[in-house]
Structures are given as C-alpha cells and as structure tokens.
Amino acid sequence: MATRRPMSEMSGLALLAGSALLVLLSVGGYLIGNLLDQRLNTAPTFAIIGLLFGVVIGFWDLFRIAAMVMRAQPSPPSSHDAPRELDEEPPADD
Numbered sequence: 001m002a003t004r005r006p007m008s009e010m011s012g013l014a015l016l017a018g019s020a021l022l023v024l025l026s027v028g029g030y031l032i033g034n035l036l037d038q039r040l041n042t043a044p045t046f047a048i049i050g051l052l053f054g055v056v057i058g059f060w061d062l063f064r065i066a067a068m069v070m071r072a073q074p075s076p077p078s079s080h081d082a083p084r085e086l087d088e089e090p091p092a093d094d
Contacts (some may be wrong), residue, residue, distance in 0.1 A: 011069040018065035022058030029054025 033050025037043040 007073055011073060014065050014069050015062075018062040022055070022062050025054040025058040025061070026051060027054070029057075 029050035029052070030047055031050070033046035033048065033053075034043075036046040036050070040046070
C-alpha cells in the first residue's frame with residue numbers, strides 16, 4: 001500500500017513541474033521558431049514569436065496548476081471563525 005505524501009510536498013512538486021514546463025515550452029518555442037527562421041531566411045522573426053508563444057502558454061499552464069493546487073489545499077481558519085471573548089458578562093436574570 002502506498003503512503004500518502006503531505007499536501008504541501010505535493011503542491012511543491014506540482015508547482016515545480018509547472019515551472020519546468022514553462023521553461024521547456026519557452027525553449028521549445030524558441031528552437032522551433034529558430035528552425036523556421038533558418039529555412040525561410042527570416043531571422044529573428046519566428047524565433048521571437050516562438051519564444052513569446054512558449055512563454056505565454058507556459059505561464060497559462062503554470063497559473064492553471066497553481067489554481068488547482070490552491071483549490072486542493074484546505075483554507076486556513078479565518079479570524080471570523082475564532083471564538084470571541086466578551087468584554088462584559090451578560091446581564092444576570094433576576
């Protein structure tokens with residue numbers, strides 16, 4: 001039976017994977033654009049377009065992963081949930 005990892009470790013791994021995907025898409029977009037520039041003799045047009053496309057898609061995916069991680073984590077208790085102490089004692093019933 002597999003042991004369960006704590007949520008903080010899993011969320012860290014998810015964000016690390018999203019960051020790695022951002023870098024991979026950025027470099028991949030640049031390389032594909034550079035290849036097109038070499039074939040079409042249009043340097044650096046497609047390299048810049050490919051890099052920008054990779055960065056935009058990478059950040060969009062990273063944002064999506066971060067939102068998924070935030071939904072999966074339990075929210076910390078707010079100050080409204082804490083019991084309040086009264087400054088005065090309630091009036092006694094006579």
